[in-house]
Amino acid sequence: MRRNHQRLLAASLLGIALLGCGDDGDDDAADDSGDEPTCVPVAPELEADAAEVVEISLEEYAFTPNAITVPAGVVTFEASNDGEQFHELAFLPGGGDVPFTDEGEPDEDALAEAGAFELEGFAPNETCNATYDLAPGTYTLFCIVEDPEGEPHSTNGMVGLLTVE
Numbered sequence: 001m002r003r004n005h006q007r008l009l010a011a012s013l014l015g016i017a018l019l020g021c022g023d024d025g026d027d028d029a030a031d032d033s034g035d036e037p038t039c040v041p042v043a044p045e046l047e048a049d050a051a052e053v054v055e056i057s058l059e060e061y062a063f064t065p066n067a068i069t070v071p072a073g074v075v076t077f078e079a080s081n082d083g084e085q086f087h088e089l090a091f092l093p094g095g096g097d098v099p100f101t102d103e104g105e106p107d108e109d110a111l112a113e114a115g116a117f118e119l120e121g122f123a124p125n126e127t128c129n130a131t132y133d134l135a136p137g138t139y140t141l142f143c144i145v146e147d148p149e150g151e152p153h154s155t156n157g158m159v160g161l162l163t164v165e
């Protein structure tokens, strides 16, 4: 499912690039790279209710900080992609390891069953916010965007621990 998503994303980026050739007048002047933003914020309408804003840096292959404690309730994660690849910020309620299938792929069914949720992957040099109303417990933070060798970033150590008190 994620692979399909990435293919679609690649196709849509290509589409944007092609459209861009004949549509220079609509370029976003505020974005000096000229690229379309890839961030899809989660629940921006809840940000005003956030009791805490957590800044987190995403890069190859780590979250910084990689251990975070927040109070239960509405929390905004302000995620900066400081790396050179796309990164996501995904949450696995209950903590523990990211589940994998027998084929060695991240187990999307098991993740869905566990109630995993995510800030979708976004491009380098972007900052993207995700706001959630969090219940107490532990959550594994992870990124399973694939590296150039096709390995999920989590396998390279891109994991962390969120404790909600």
Ligand SMILES: [Cu+2]
Pocket (backbone or CB within 6 Å): 059, 086, 087, 088, 143, 144, 145, 153, 158
């Ligand atoms: Cu990543």
